[in-house]
Amino acid sequence: MAYDDEHLPNRSVKVDESSRAGGPPGPSAPAGRAAGSTPLLEITGMSKWFPGNLALDDVSLSVGAGEILALVGQNGSGKSTLIKVLAGFHDADGGDISVTLSDGEVYEGAKARPHLHFIHQDLGLVPTLSMIENLDLDRKSSWRDLLPSRTSDEVAAAQELLREFGTMFDVRAPIASLAPAERTIVAIVRAITGWTDPNSVLVLDEPTSSLNRTEVDRLFRAVRAVAARGAAIIFVSHRLDEVMDLADRVVVLRDGRKVADVERGGFDHDDLVRMIAGRELANFQHEAHAQDEAVPLIEIRGLRGHTVEDLTVGLRAGEVVGLGGLLGSGRDDVARLIYGGLPREQGEILIEGRVVTPKGPREAIAAGMGLVPADRAADGLVMTMTVAENLVLPHMSRLRTPAGNIKVSREKAETAKWIASTELRPQRAAAVVRLLSGGNQQKVVLAKWLRAEPKLLLLEEPTQGVDIGAKTMIYELIASAAQSGAAVLVSSSDAKELVQICDRVLVFRDGVVAASLSGAQLTEANIIQQSLRVFTPALDKGEADAG
Amino acid sequence: MPVDEPTHAATEVDEVPVERVEHVDQDPFEAEGEPSAARRVLSALSAGNISAIYVFVLLVVIFSIWVPDTFLTTETFKSLLDQQALPALVALALVVPLAAGVFDLSIGAAVGLGAILIAWLIQIKGVALVPALAISVVGAGLVGAVNGVLVTRMKIDSFIATLGTASIIAAMTFWISDQQILGLPSNLESIAATKLFGFTLPVYYVLVVTIVMWYVLERTPVGRRVYATGGNVDAARLSGVSTRTVVFVSFVICSTLAGIVGVLITARLGTGDPTVGPPYLLPAFTAAFLGATQFRGGRFNVWGTVLAVYVLAVGVKGLQLGGAPIWIPDLFNGTALILAVALAQYQRGATGSSHVNRLIARFKRQPDPEPTEV
Numbered sequence: 001m002a003y004d005d006e007h008l009p010n011r012s013v014k015v016d017e018s019s020r021a022g023g024p025p026g027p028s029a030p031a032g033r034a035a036g037s038t039p040l041l042e043i044t045g046m047s048k049w050f051p052g053n054l055a056l057d058d059v060s061l062s063v064g065a066g067e068i069l070a071l072v073g074q075n076g077s078g079k080s081t082l083i084k085v086l087a088g089f090h091d092a093d094g095g096d097i098s099v100t101l102s103d104g105e106v107y108e109g110a111k112a113r114p115h116l117h118f119i120h121q122d123l124g125l126v127p128t129l130s131m132i133e134n135l136d137l138d139r140k141s142s143w144r145d146l147l148p149s150r151t152s153d154e155v156a157a158a159q160e161l162l163r164e165f166g167t168m169f170d171v172r173a174p175i176a177s178l179a180p181a182e183r184t185i186v187a188i189v190r191a192i193t194g195w196t197d198p199n200s201v202l203v204l205d206e207p208t209s210s211l212n213r214t215e216v217d218r219l220f221r222a223v224r225a226v227a228a229r230g231a232a233i234i235f236v237s238h239r240l241d242e243v244m245d246l247a248d249r250v251v252v253l254r255d256g257r258k259v260a261d262v263e264r265g266g267f268d269h270d271d272l273v274r275m276i277a278g279r280e281l282a283n284f285q286h287e288a289h290a291q292d293e294a295v296p297l298i299e300i301r302g303l304r305g306h307t308v309e310d311l312t313v314g315l316r317a318g319e320v321v322g323l324g325g326l327l328g329s330g331r332d333d334v335a336r337l338i339y340g341g342l343p344r345e346q347g348e349i350l351i352e353g354r355v356v357t358p359k360g361p362r363e364a365i366a367a368g369m370g371l372v373p374a375d376r377a378a379d380g381l382v383m384t385m386t387v388a389e390n391l392v393l394p395h396m397s398r399l400r401t402p403a404g405n406i407k408v409s410r411e412k413a414e415t416a417k418w419i420a421s422t423e424l425r426p427q428r429a430a431a432v433v434r435l436l437s438g439g440n441q442q443k444v445v446l447a448k449w450l451r452a453e454p455k456l457l458l459l460e461e462p463t464q465g466v467d468i469g470a471k472t473m474i475y476e477l478i479a480s481a482a483q484s485g486a487a488v489l490v491s492s493s494d495a496k497e498l499v500q501i502c503d504r505v506l507v508f509r510d511g512v513v514a515a516s517l518s519g520a521q522l523t524e525a526n527i528i529q530q531s532l533r534v535f536t537p538a539l540d541k542g543e544a545d546a547g
Numbered sequence: 548m549p550v551d552e553p554t555h556a557a558t559e560v561d562e563v564p565v566e567r568v569e570h571v572d573q574d575p576f577e578a579e580g581e582p583s584a585a586r587r588v589l590s591a592l593s594a595g596n597i598s599a600i601y602v603f604v605l606l607v608v609i610f611s612i613w614v615p616d617t618f619l620t621t622e623t624f625k626s627l628l629d630q631q632a633l634p635a636l637v638a639l640a641l642v643v644p645l646a647a648g649v650f651d652l653s654i655g656a657a658v659g660l661g662a663i664l665i666a667w668l669i670q671i672k673g674v675a676l677v678p679a680l681a682i683s684v685v686g687a688g689l690v691g692a693v694n695g696v697l698v699t700r701m702k703i704d705s706f707i708a709t710l711g712t713a714s715i716i717a718a719m720t721f722w723i724s725d726q727q728i729l730g731l732p733s734n735l736e737s738i739a740a741t742k743l744f745g746f747t748l749p750v751y752y753v754l755v756v757t758i759v760m761w762y763v764l765e766r767t768p769v770g771r772r773v774y775a776t777g778g779n780v781d782a783a784r785l786s787g788v789s790t791r792t793v794v795f796v797s798f799v800i801c802s803t804l805a806g807i808v809g810v811l812i813t814a815r816l817g818t819g820d821p822t823v824g825p826p827y828l829l830p831a832f833t834a835a836f837l838g839a840t841q842f843r844g845g846r847f848n849v850w851g852t853v854l855a856v857y858v859l860a861v862g863v864k865g866l867q868l869g870g871a872p873i874w875i876p877d878l879f880n881g882t883a884l885i886l887a888v889a890l891a892q893y894q895r896g897a898t899g900s901s902h903v904n905r906l907i908a909r910f911k912r913q914p915d916p917e918p919t920e921v
Contacts, residue, residue, distance in 0.1 A: 382778035
């Protein structure tokens, strides 16, 4: 397997240096107002350790008043950690936060927090209440709350704010009945009404993930209006075209480090993709185990359902096929559609030329499939049961004696074998799974299915929330399953992981396979480009026109 | 900008480090390999695991000193076993749906239905004993089938569904007969009142049901599937467990057993009474929850439940013999339940996430005891 990544680190380093040479943000941001000499928010040397993982490594950044800063990076690059540290959800292991208000007053550390406002993806609104009622929730409670509220004044004030944001909707309607962009605007208004100073910081974490283009425009108008009032905006997004559209400046995080800090106009799509993706590959080396056969071991024909529009693919024994693409692009539903965990609209699944098309997990297991779900706590493990009990849950009948009970000695022998081969810690079959670390829990899920010797192993986000050591072990286990003749289908949001462990990667976009990458084509950059649809010449042209 | 912008974007799926932070401290003093035999015995005998047995001993000692003449007699213990056999059966019946992760609040009503059906069939309808027994038990079992359909097919939360059926069944019971049905034949009485080696038959029924249920729940794949369904229904389903069947059957078993208890109550009293069922509901829940804190570290289990029934009964009996007022049993049961569950919760904190305990453990640098987790 060849990795076409030689140029990536070099070029990203170049961007890095140039950005550092460019220094901190200046007033040159075209859309931003002239930021004063001191930035509104300044983060210096922020670090955060998680066991076995340096999530943030000496990250410094600053945002000026009226400036919109986009924070981009892959999953696990440290964006969320940075936001969580800012919000006070995690304590940093080093570094300072300071906020300088309009009157020149400087607030540091925890004292800066009241001036930081966060809009998370779930918005934190009560869907059954109206905008007015949601705004009321933030007020300090007092005995006056028992008096009738002066609704008409509140309505007028809320409408005034909406007008300023260039939008209008019924402020007395329940949040649930509003459009997604309107809900986000309500959340922004709620944040703003809590401000004691016009110069505050507003952090938007993936605010556009559920919005369509027109709604995004509506939201962006509102965001620009907030910036125009003198706020500093940090905007976290995966959608690079939006970043190009909105941001005055872009900070790229990768593996917990800031790798680029570039002004608007100082980068294009390609640069962004390179800066986000470019990193060296870890030590795991994939070897192809795919067997040459005329008939593929697994055939999936015309699969359709949920977010998947159409998928036809054949998998050979020993082949590891990756599914890349954004969340919601379809790739995250494929495994469950095959497995029968989600209802299928269409399509059939063949194993060894025989139509199996399971109606549910039971049939899927009987046909020789196994599913490692993305959310191991919710779907993968019975957390209150022991390692042994979880391990033998599928195919338990094998352990049965003629009397119908479980043969304890056999159960012990089998679980001991898997505990040893996965290097599980602690090495105890009787340990309750809930007490294990994330990586060890994931090993249990994987071992559970490897024990079943599946013909088709379906994996969703196999190393999510797993430390480096366990990650390597999980990759080895996946490789060993392929080696013993299983076909493996891995869905992952980590492009690097797909490149490392797959023979071939299908990149999904809008429910269909946008690209099938293998050999020299199979690179992180290609996966990201294909999933973000920024590399096809036609589109590039269209975007150039629009920009 | 392209017009057909995808309406979805990747969601950040960063690791959830909080979870890992808690565990890293544990690794150094976590035992490598299986714990030693001595440690296993010790943890099996720990107060957290079998607190009810210690309480039992304590109660016996206290009452033996307080009211030695009446408490410390074989008669007292014999009558306790006899009296508590039927409540124990109801509590055991309840263990099945609870283990499968669903509530059955209609269990008391099912007891009442079984109790009135048998009397009505024999006395009013003139049905022979054996078919009357069969119809009564199956009739009560149907309550479970209805619960099962409501919960597994119509996706109604078990708490609400069984609350509804409980009310409906209670109404049906009174519709069948709103007054006592007297003068039942003695052959019916014999199934509950016959004595064998000094104990009435229901004591042996408890023994049989306990052993069978223990075997199935703890020793067979079926039992594992029940507990897996109760522990995490989605994970169980994705691991190939027919969770809907598990839940449905658990309701049916529960109601059927409850119906049998109803028949036994009528047989014991010699009278069909429409009011006997519902009072069985709360003691059964108390015993099952208290039982879950015993032996199996938070899992609803058979032996723990039987133990809980009798520990509570001994406490109540002793207090009554000591001359306590009539409201004492309720007070005792409620206090015991809350104390036991609170203690178990505290212990769980100790092995799970309590910072104080992690600190202590770090000083000791000893292998963790067997986790007494739910």
